Amino acid sequence: MSDLADSEAPLAVTDRPLTQDGPAVRLYLVDGSSFIFRAYHALPPLTRKSDGLPIGAVSGFCNMLFKLLRDMNSDAPTHLAVIFDHSEETFRNKLYDQYKAHRPPPPEDLIPQFAVVREATRAFGVSCIELPGYEADDLIAAYSCKVRDAGGEVVIVSSDKDLMQLVGPNVSMLDTMKNLRIGREQVIEKFGVGPERVVDVQALCGDSVDNVPGAPGIGVKTASALINEYGDLDTLLARAGEIKQDKRRQTLIDFADQIRLSRALVQLDCDTPLPEPIDDLAVREPDKAVLGAFLETYELRSLARRIGEAGASSSGAIPSTPRPAPAEVPESAIDVSGYVCVRDATTLESWVARCYEAGTIAFDTETDALGSATAGLCGVSLAISPGEACYIPVGHCEKEGLQLEEAADLVQIPLDQVIAILKPMLEDPTVLKVAQNAKYDIAVLSRYGIDVAPIEDTMLISYVLEAGMHGHGMDELSALWLGHQPIPFKQVAGSGKGQVSFKHVELGKATEYAAEDADVTLRLYNRLRPRLAREGLLTVYETLERPLPPVLAAMENAGVKVDPIFLRNLSNEFSMRMADFEAKAQALVGHPFNLGSPKQIGDVLFGEMALTGGKKTATGQWATDSDVLESLAAQGHELPRVLLDWRQLSKLKGTYTDNLVAAISPDTGRVHTSYALASTTTGRLSSTDPNLQNIPIRTEEGRKIRKAFIADAGNVLISADYSQIELRLLAHVGDIEQLKRAFREGLDIHAMTASEMFNTPIEGMPSEIRRRAKAINFGIVYGISAFGLANQLSIPQDEAGAYIKTYFERFPGIRAYMDQMRAQVREHAYVTTIFGRKINIPDIRAKAVGHRQFAERAAINAPLQGAAADIIRRAMIRMPEALKRAGLKARMLLQVHDELIFEAPAEEAEATCRLVSKVMEAAPEPAVSLSVPLVVEARAASNWDEAH
DNA sequence: GCCGTCACG
DNA sequence: GACGTACGTGACGGCG
Secondary structure, three states: OHHHHHHHOOOHHHHOOOEOOEOOOEEEEEEHHHHHHHHHHHOOOOEOOOOOOEOHHHHHHHHHHHHHHHOOOOOOOOEEEEEOOOOOOOHHHHHOOOOOOOOOOOOOOOHHHHHHHHHHHHHOOOEEEOOOOOOHHHHHHHHHHHHHHOOOEEEEEOOOHHHHHHOEOOEEEEEOOOOEEEOHHHHHHHHOOOHHHHHHHHHHHOEOOOOEOOOOOOOHHHHHHHHHHHOOHHHHHHOHHHOOOHHHHHHHHHOHHHHHHHHHHHOOOOOOOOOOOHHHHEOOOOOHHHHHHHHHHOOOHHHHHHHHHHHHOOOOOOOOOOOOOOOOOOOOOOOHHHOEEOOOHHHHHHHHHHHHHHOEEEEEEEEOOOOOOOOOEEEEEEEEEOOEEEEEEOOOOOOOOOOHHHOHHHOOOOHHHHHHHHHHHHHOOOOEEEEOOHHHHHHHHHOOOOOOOOEEEHHHHHHHHHOOOOOOOHHHHHHHHHOOOOOOHHHHHOOHHHOOOHHHOOHHHHHHHHHHHHHHHHHHHHHHHHHHHHOOOHHHHHHHHOOHHHHHHHHHHHOEEEOHHHHHHHHHHHHHHHHHHHHHHHHHHOOOOOOOOHHHHHHHHHHHOOOOOOOEOOOOOEOOOHHHHHHHHHOOOOHHHHHHHHHHHHHHHHHHHHHHHHOEOOOOOEEOOEEEOOOOOOOOOEEEOOOOOOOOOOOHHHHHHHOOEEOOOOEEEEEEEEOOHHHHHHHHHOOOHHHHHHHHOOOOHHHHHHHHHHOOOOOOOOHHHHHHHHHHHHHHHHOOOHHHHHHHHOOOHHHHHHHHHHHHHHOHHHHHHHHHHHHHHHHHOEEEOOOOOEEEOHHHHOOOHHHHHHHHHHHHHHHHHHHHHHHHHHHHHHHHHHHHHOOOOOEEEEEOOOEEEEEEEHHHHHHHHHHHHHHHHOOOOOOOOOOOOOOEEEEEEOEHHHHO
């Protein structure tokens, strides 16, 4: 059959010279059936206005076709076809009558759309290809092989794993729904083997959806391990007797025939006849009349408008080579003297042209201050290949306000022009931009009207690979991986009082510093990026990390409104009351002392007054923390209470009232925090400058601070928080039946725990009993110890020990979970979350027992805290788009670990509460299906205190 | 620049 | 038997 295709349909490729810019044929093969289903499920059930004909899948399909034809510049197809399944019966059913036997019929409202989709395809001037007796996958395989062998390039538009066996040089897949490229490394991440061995792995693990039997009890992990060990399936089956594990060996021997059959079922047939010659698939302009009539018939008005607009403007195609895969570069010494300072437009344009050629570049922005939400741009650096980098200054000036034109050595391209030249490249989908801590650059450049995309972030790549092992700042990564110490910022800008803003740094030094940052970033990328797929962490990076910088940049830039007058009044009130406490304390002692000095307090309490019951800190000083002072106060002493009261106010004033006012940006009148994405071991964010994740709430006095966080006029603040998320995750991960049931039934979880432990009915339970159970539940999540629980509850240690014992008797699954985490961390020195995030805990190998025990407790806590962090990250990533789709104007402002804070128009408060709750509760899906419900409580009010 | 303390989840 | 003791953060003032 293949002869026929070869002889009758000679490939155009051979006739056409290969251009410098890439292969002459770039064939896009759209997996029609799979796309229809995804469009159907992803989109709301749209219908034709006039008669209610279901049209959602058709609309999604047309949008994608349009996008393929118009959006992509250098990657645009020269040839394009949509491939459909033709009939249910194929040659595979002759091999195995149960093949795809359990497929449910398509949804009723989808059935009429199948024919319309074919009509749509033709209306766009694109070929529809199908062949009786063959699946679309086989046709895709045949076209792919032909074009690839003739030197062309193929992009398969599908995310179907069955097609991954086709990936290889010049054949990639494109998941348009997720906007992901699937190349060799993504295949390796999915199957644990390269594309050439995918069928072997699939043959072993089978596929329940297609009803491919495989070998019982063997999943992807085991299958890929076996294939990697033996090389290929035939060798494995031939040498199955050598397998050590009894059960596995027997399975492979007993089911050898079934495994071979499975391989035949999943193996795609490259010799499938081609119904249309490749030449006929060339992309052609759609006939405007035909397309217009189609869009009119199905009332696809918004698409018709977009097509009209696109037709009016120029295509803007920019020639470039396809993006090269990042490769390991030979390490070479970093030489800062070769960097270029770009100071005229022509040179800048040539650098931009080289960026297009390179396909992957690194960049960095330099600013005149630290806060990305307000800092001004000083310049941008670009690195095109290791050692080849430049700096484009835009805002450098003499310190005393000298005009640029007056100083010859400060001549720079005007800001507007730099932006005009850089913007198209920085926004071009065919140029991948790598940054170190991309959130910063995104935030700065977005204020200059540039939306940088696509972006990768070396800091986040490092974080995914090695969280918990070390920091992820550039200097540290450079020292670690490149053996190179980048020029310290201090060396170019000075330090302490003599430090100057970067805009006052002389251009030569600025170029060395800035271009080196881009150069180092590119080298780090080349070094670290390939590890993601190899180590199975690409999905974690792509789903939990890479999408977040733009989301956080928008939150930081939005900021939150804070009432300065309210805070100043509060500050004055606190000052006056502190003065009273101070006078009282000094009267009690009989002489002045500094209430802010723990050392002096220790001397007073345990020296002069000779109180008993003190403890020492790690450095041998008297401890005077609130636990100590509380217990002294309980003994009946007066001074400790005064000190505690003074301290509370001192803390609130020093850390909150005064500094929050100081943090209000003069430009925006709001407070802009900065979120660190890679500072915690567990995947949580942290907030700095100022920290808005530790605003007081637990005491009456503290809550007053929260009242200062307010919504802009006409708006409300909405606080939405996950209820008991870590305990719910414990119930799921530890598979604790009683806990799961309690959460499903919406019971009071602490009361339920108390009831189970102490055999007390929930009705009329004394609050002290519930309080103790609550402390235990929290303690469990932290890796409980009798000492810690005793401390927390102020009860004797043996009593606390007895509680813990009872708890484990009532919930044996929890002990099992804890033991499992301990074993895992001892073996691997890391644990993982249910989303695959890896949390390293190197201290488990420490010499000191104390450190090791610490590590064990961290290992118990990390999968829970980490999974909660993963979940809220997923919610945050989806939130902006979800709000937009719902037509809501709300902006996400803050994140506090299990809480999101929004600012929304007052009249949209209810709708926003409903939507954000929905997005947050569904956040684990579809990656993880929790066996307990997630519950989110959302409230709107004029200030944060009342919204929470 | 470290330490003790304390704000949050 | 000793050891240090609930997980994860960031910011402040004191002190050397």
